[in-house]
Amino acid sequence: AQSVTQLGSHVSVSEGALVLLRCNYSSSVPPYLFWYVQYPNQGLQLLLKYTTGATLVKGINGFEAEFKKSETSFHLTKPSAHMSDAAEYFCAVRRVGFQKLVFGTGTRLLVSP
Amino acid sequence: EPEVTQTPSHQVTQMGQEVILRCVPISNHLYFYWYRQILGQKVEFLVSFYNNEISEKSEIFDDQFSVERPDGSNFTLKIRSTKLEDSAMYFCASSEAGETEAFFGQGTRLTVV
Numbered sequence: 381a382q383s384v385t386q387l388g389s390h391v392s393v394s395e396g397a398l399v400l401l402r403c404n405y406s407s408s409v410p411p412y413l414f415w416y417v418q419y420p421n422q423g424l425q426l427l428l429k430y431t432t433g434a435t436l437v438k439g440i441n442g443f444e445a446e447f448k449k450s451e452t453s454f455h456l457t458k459p460s461a462h463m464s465d466a467a468e469y470f471c472a473v474r475r476v477g478f479q480k481l482v483f484g485t486g487t488r489l490l491v492s493p
Numbered sequence: 494e495p496e497v498t499q500t501p502s503h504q505v506t507q508m509g510q511e512v513i514l515r516c517v518p519i520s521n522h523l524y525f526y527w528y529r530q531i532l533g534q535k536v537e538f539l540v541s542f543y544n545n546e547i548s549e550k551s552e553i554f555d556d557q558f559s560v561e562r563p564d565g566s567n568f569t570l571k572i573r574s575t576k577l578e579d580s581a582m583y584f585c586a587s588s589e590a591g592e593t594e595a596f597f598g599q600g601t602r603l604t605v606v
Contacts, residue, residue: 423598423599424584426594426595429594477591479524479526479541479543479588479595480549481528481595484535485535486535
């Protein structure tokens with residue numbers, strides 16, 4: 381069975397600091413990997429995804445993530461945090477050939493001035 | 494930009510009552526999904542629907558749940574006899590194909606009293 385672990389339910393950074401949100405997955409075969417963001421009172425918005433090809437994936441709003449098969453990780457980073465990045469971030473996996481997304485518990489990013 | 498819309502945004506119902514949650518997926522999408530998020534917990538997959546039939550479902554999606562595409566635009570989730578533990582945010586999503594990313598609606602918060 382697939383699972384996703386997001387380390388840290390809350391991450392606090394200062395504006396301008398590096399953002400690092402951790403995601404590790406468990407899967408018998410390399411899955412597709414996703415990061416979604418949820419702003420207050422809104423739905424889930426896709427930030428970026430990895431399916432095949434280049435392991436460093438760039439997404440919207442300056443975020444990127446790197447698929448590391450040897451570490452079964454897909455950590456999300458952004459070089460410089462903005463106040464507008466404050467939201468909840470969800471890592472998710474999907475088995476190739478299936479539609480079901482398996483989500484992590486989410487990490488709430490707090491950005492202070 | 495095309496989006497998935499859900500109505501209502503918040504629904505309160507009495508235990509034992511039937512409730513129907515409604516969704517309008519993106520118009521050229523062929524796959525439709527329901528997920529739910531109980532307060533403080535992770536987003537969980539309920540069901541996927543393609544070509545007028547369920548293509549995948551989770552163990553949560555038992556006989557009290559059903560989905561339907563009653564016309565060319567709506568996609569509904571029916572809960573026949575609601576329980577207190579059905580209180581959650583329910584997200585509808587759609588994708589162009591099974592292998593492409595899912596776009597989520599803003600959710601319907603269901604409160605069972």
